[in-house]
Amino acid sequence: MENQIKKLKDEAIKEIKQSKALAALKKLEVKYLGRKGELTKVLRGLHDLAEEQKPKIGQLANEVKTELEQLIKNIQIELEAGGGVQTSQPIDLTLPGQKYPLGHLHPLTIVQRQLEEIFSRMGFMVLEGPELESEYYNFESLNIPASHPARDMQDTFYIKDQPGWLLRTQTSNQQVRTMEKYGAPLRAIFSGRVFRREATDASHDSAFYQLEGLMIDKDISIAHLITAMKTMLKGIFKKDVKVRLRPGYFSFVEPGFEVDVSCLLCDGKGCGVCKKTGWVEMIGAGLVHPKVLAAGGLDPKIWSGFAFGMGINRLVMLKYGIDDIRLFMSGDLRFLEQF
């Protein structure tokens, strides 16, 4: 009996030491120490032994059991530390690891978030609005009469069989909505996709992104507008940017301006992007028209404000030196992976 146990022990130790995987080790544990395991069988057979043999054999069997349990535990720890490597080959730690492709933000989203942060710091709320819009908020409330060329079928996507509904052509659709909802004083920006029915080329797409800002308070002047524009541009381009105001017509502001930005690609010397002028047209802006304030339920004798709107695509193009607006929506990973 004694010899039988010792033989079992030697065999078990040999086998356990050779196991190279956790699963194999587990099997050996069952084989020797499990409920129907070989050592367990021996222990169960103890009561058939002569009375004087019982203590000695019993002790031996128990010692072997403890020894095997300890050995299995040690080998298990070793195998786990080896990261489950199941060969006896050494690991080459200098081999390059496997790279998993990581997703990232679209360049338009990157700049949009930067803009939102810049304006939040100036106390502006960040709002969103509907892309499907009524003629009232997109045009009428903005002092754009039915005869205005912007309402021509050529420019606007109207909704089939739904008179009075369209895809917004500008984020200005939010101006009167915001005044109605929040009253005055008011500081808000709203960005999003706008739609125009026009032929596409390197600088025009039928869907693009705008960011619009509206500030209403007492005694708002053009100086407030210029300061906000300069702060925004400095935040995006990380340097002082020169701006120039030219008179521009938008029916919902009076006076209205086109804000030009000194071309950052050529530093104002003149290049293809600024068409050799040194300036890039970027922002439409002005002081909110009294009729628009009134449409928003505000008394134009008390309140005044500025509004501006710009194409985010164009800003991103200037920031990164992108020469074709259609790349943004192309889904081309060779383009997108550069940001």
Ligand code: PHE
């Ligand atoms: N909505 C105008 C556009 O799309 C831009 C603009 C916004 C102009 C606000 C003035 C004030 O061109």
